[in-house]
Amino acid sequence: MLAAFVREHWRAYGAAGAMLSCIAAMTVWIPRQVGHVVDTLVAGGLQGQALIGQLGLLVAAGLVIYLLRVGWRLLLFKAAYQLGARLRTRLFGRLALQGPAYFQGQRTGDLMALATNDIDAVEQAAGEAMLAGFDGTQTLLLVLAMMTVAIDWRLGLAALLPFPLMGLAFWWISRHLHQAAQDSLTRFGDLNQQVQESLAGVRTLRALGLVHRSEQRFAELAENAAEAAFRSQRWEAAYEPAVGMTLGLATAIALAVGGWLVARHEISIGQLTAFTMYLGQLIWPMFAAGWVLALLERGRAAWARLAPVLDAPLTLTDEGRAALPAGATLRAEGLTFSFPGAGARSRPALDGVDLTLAPGKTLGIVGATGAGKSTLVRLLLRQAEPDAGRLTLGGVPLPELPLATLRAHIAWVPQEPFLFSATVADNIALAKPGATPADIEAAARLAAVHDDIARLSQGYATEVGERGVTLSGGQRQRVAIARALLADASLLVLDDALSAVDTGTETAILDHLRELRTARPDRSVIVIAHRLSAVMEADEVIVLKQGRVIERGTHAQLLALGGWYASQWRYQQIEATL
Numbered sequence: 001m002l003a004a005f006v007r008e009h010w011r012a013y014g015a016a017g018a019m020l021s022c023i024a025a026m027t028v029w030i031p032r033q034v035g036h037v038v039d040t041l042v043a044g045g046l047q048g049q050a051l052i053g054q055l056g057l058l059v060a061a062g063l064v065i066y067l068l069r070v071g072w073r074l075l076l077f078k079a080a081y082q083l084g085a086r087l088r089t090r091l092f093g094r095l096a097l098q099g100p101a102y103f104q105g106q107r108t109g110d111l112m113a114l115a116t117n118d119i120d121a122v123e124q125a126a127g128e129a130m131l132a133g134f135d136g137t138q139t140l141l142l143v144l145a146m147m148t149v150a151i152d153w154r155l156g157l158a159a160l161l162p163f164p165l166m167g168l169a170f171w172w173i174s175r176h177l178h179q180a181a182q183d184s185l186t187r188f189g190d191l192n193q194q195v196q197e198s199l200a201g202v203r204t205l206r207a208l209g210l211v212h213r214s215e216q217r218f219a220e221l222a223e224n225a226a227e228a229a230f231r232s233q234r235w236e237a238a239y240e241p242a243v244g245m246t247l248g249l250a251t252a253i254a255l256a257v258g259g260w261l262v263a264r265h266e267i268s269i270g271q272l273t274a275f276t277m278y279l280g281q282l283i284w285p286m287f288a289a290g291w292v293l294a295l296l297e298r299g300r301a302a303w304a305r306l307a308p309v310l311d312a313p314l315t316l317t318d319e320g321r322a323a324l325p326a327g328a329t330l331r332a333e334g335l336t337f338s339f340p341g342a343g344a345r346s347r348p349a350l351d352g353v354d355l356t357l358a359p360g361k362t363l364g365i366v367g368a369t370g371a372g373k374s375t376l377v378r379l380l381l382r383q384a385e386p387d388a389g390r391l392t393l394g395g396v397p398l399p400e401l402p403l404a405t406l407r408a409h410i411a412w413v414p415q416e417p418f419l420f421s422a423t424v425a426d427n428i429a430l431a432k433p434g435a436t437p438a439d440i441e442a443a444a445r446l447a448a449v450h451d452d453i454a455r456l457s458q459g460y461a462t463e464v465g466e467r468g469v470t471l472s473g474g475q476r477q478r479v480a481i482a483r484a485l486l487a488d489a490s491l492l493v494l495d496d497a498l499s500a501v502d503t504g505t506e507t508a509i510l511d512h513l514r515e516l517r518t519a520r521p522d523r524s525v526i527v528i529a530h531r532l533s534a535v536m537e538a539d540e541v542i543v544l545k546q547g548r549v550i551e552r553g554t555h556a557q558l559l560a561l562g563g564w565y566a567s568q569w570r571y572q573q574i575e576a577t578l
């Protein structure tokens with residue numbers, strides 16, 4: 001990934017590298033020039049114009065170095081930010097392909113931390129760290145060459161004696177820093193998760209009087225994250241004393257050995273001056289090494305958290321290429337499914353379910369809570385794959401259809417629909433972005449929500465969702481029904497989607513759906529409901545109990561059967577009368 005990115009941006013990296021090489025060459029030239037000036041001054045051979053000229057040259061070199069440093073940073077940061085954007089897009093794209101089974105094992109706050117904090121760390125490792133590493137190494141080699149070859153190799157070697165010790169210290173610090181960086185990133189993820197969950201559930205927390213406890217927990221996690229970040233910083237800071245001590249020791253050795261060599265007239269004072277200046281120039285490569293190692297360790301730790309998410313196998317495959325025959329009948333044959341981790345001793349959520357839904361027909365699915373009704377819909381939407389049995393549309397098993405075809409075929413209204421932060425009109429038009437206001441209103445009327453919308457302060461232009469007006473549960477359900485009707489799919493699935501509306505509204509919506517049959521005679525509908533009045537007009541009703549179909553037939557047949565449906569019907573009738 002990183003190599004491919006560098007290859008792609010080779011111009012930026014190459015130009016930045018060339019600038020760094022110029023900087024390095026000029027940097028090592030300066031002490032040599034200063035040494036030369038000193039020696040000429042000592043010999044009394046430099047005065048007036050010539051001296052000013054020499055000094056001017058040194059100042060100009062300093063200025064050019066400054067400009068080049070600005071240049072490489074600009075080039076480099078641009079490339080690194082592009083890498084960040086690329087990684088974020090890839091992460092998002094990958095997550096968008098994952099099925100619900102994947103998200104069940106993930107925490108939203110963690111995924112958000114990956115997309116922000118961890119990618120920042122990788123970005124820095126790929127940008128700043130790479131070029132600072134290149135720059136540091138280059139300067140180091142040049143300076144060392146000047147010290148040993150151009151001045152005196154004995155002096156050079158003597159001054160380098162403390163450096164292996166620094167290498168050892170660096171190795172030891174890096175090992176601890178990796179651990180600390182990993183810990184810090186993980187704790188930031190925990191903190192993020194707490195923020196996400198508390199904000200999403202803030203009403204529940206308030207109602208249960210748990211705000212204080214939630215605050216305490218947040219403070220604890222914030223403290224943990226701060227401590228972990230501090231520990232990581234402490235290890236980073238440890239690089240500095242290691243550099244300082246090594247260079248101090250090296251300078252002391254250089255002065256002692258250098259003084260001795262000057263006394264023996266083996267090197268000049270100018271050379272010794274240049275040598276100590278070179279030692280000073282080692283500060284940057286040494287600090288760069290510490291900085292680069294810190295950035296790389298943080299980047300590696302972040303990459304170790306990111307890679308599993310980017311490489312996780314998709315829980316949902318989209319390899320089907322079959323075409324969907326017109327007027328397809330939906331069939332379930334021996335459909336069996338257990339939720340992962342449900343345990344060997346628990347019953348399957350669905351157990352050998354058979355059903356048929358021909359075009360234009362309505363199927364009602366009823367049963368006690370937890371009977372497996374929503375699970376059936378999840379399998380139909382391919383949010384999970386059956387353990388045994390199969391679902392077919394027009395004789396084609398669902399995995400053989402492209403997901404886009406399947407999704408265009410089905411309009412699903414869940415029990416708790418999601419509204420995005422947008423206007424009511426945009427929320428309805430979601431599945432059909434080109435819909436006209438008239439289309440949107442017509443769908444809203446069919447879903448019996450037009451009057452409610454008209455009463456909102458700005459009608460269809462009212463903002464809803466997180467930043468806008470909060471609609472009631474029943475209004476949300478009907479906006480979602482309008483959205484599904486506008487999508488004009490061949491199979492409409494109402495998964496307990498009328499649970500929050502009153503009986504009168506329910507009847508109105510179901511009547512509208514029946515009227516629509518003239519316009520779309522081939523549209524089939526699945527109605528899942530607890531109130532049996534919602535399914536009494538269905539062509540067939542199946543009753544689920546603990547994942548099995550225990551009764552099936554029309555409303556009249558089921559009443560005659562005298563089983564669960566009949567007793568439930570009687571119970572609901574009495575309840576309605578009371």
Ligand SMILES: Nc1ncnc2c1ncn2[C@@H]1O[C@H](COP(=O)(O)OP(=O)(O)OP(=O)(O)O)[C@@H](O)[C@H]1O
Nearest residue numbers: 339342349367368369370371372373374375376496
């Ligand atoms: N994500 C899940 N992980 C594990 N078990 C689950 C999951 N979702 C549902 N179940 C279990 O599967 C069974 C069937 O659940 P399902 O949601 O299909 O019931 P339902 O008939 O739709 O109920 P309700 O009428 O309350 O919506 C239940 O026992 C439930 O606990």
